Amino acid sequence: MTGVEIAVGYVFARAVRKARRVAERADGEIDRGLDAGMDRLHDLVSRKLGEDPALERAREEAEAGREELSERTRRRLTDSLEDAAERDAAFAKVLEELVKELQAAAAGGGGVSASGEGQAVGGNVDIRAESGSAAALKMGDVTIGSVANPPQPGPDQG
Numbered sequence: 001m002t003g004v005e006i007a008v009g010y011v012f013a014r015a016v017r018k019a020r021r022v023a024e025r026a027d028g029e030i031d032r033g034l035d036a037g038m039d040r041l042h043d044l045v046s047r048k049l050g051e052d053p054a055l056e057r058a059r060e061e062a063e064a065g066r067e068e069l070s071e072r073t074r075r076r077l078t079d080s081l082e083d084a085a086e087r088d089a090a091f092a093k094v095l096e097e098l099v100k101e102l103q104a105a106a107a108g109g110g111g112v113s114a115s116g117e118g119q120a121v122g123g124n125v126d127i128r129a130e131s132g133s134a135a136a137l138k139m140g141d142v143t144i145g146s147v148a149n150p151p152q153p154g155p156d157q158g
Contacts, residue, residue, distance in 0.1 A: 003099035004081045010102050011045050011055070011077070012069045014038035015062030037102045044098060048084050048091055055080065 017035065049055045054076035061069055069077070085092035129135035134142045 003096050004085060005074075005078055006099050006103070007041060007045065007081060007095055008058075008069070008074055008077045010038055010041050010099065012058050012062060012074075014042045015059050016067070034102065034105050037098065037105055041095075041098045041102065044091070044094060045081065048088070049080055052077075052080050 014035075017038065045055065054073060057073045058069055058077055061073060081095070085095060127135045134144060
């Protein structure tokens with residue numbers, strides 16, 4: 001099943017975020033979007049796995065302040081999710097969709113920014129110039145071809 005290991009990472013990340021919420025409050029649209037997505041994923045996984053020991057152990061590790069799941073817990077939780085997905089195609093489909101949504105939300109939080117006259121792009125940009133033209137995301141005055149009255153060279157120019 002594609003995305004199960006990613007789902008395990010998100011389930012644990014959500015548990016870590018919830019454990020840290022006691023000390024600090026996340027803000028910003030991206031954080032709220034990720035939180036909502038992780039909550040939906042956690043609810044889906046919790047409903048499906050119920051009192052699965054691997055899921056409970058992941059919660060315990062998050063609450064203990066671990067930054068990453070232990071390898072054993074990750075393996076056990078991955079196995080539990082893969083088994084559930086193999087037995088329930090509808091669950092597998094929803095799980096995969098939620099993982100894709102979370103990946104897209106996380107990618108949207110690239111943190112691009114600009115100030116003053118700058119421009120920031122958080123995705124792909126395709127700029128093309130054809131047939132002797134000029135192209136740019138932002139461009140000042142441009143002259144293409146011959147100029148009617150070109151500037152004359154001064155004494156400092158050669």
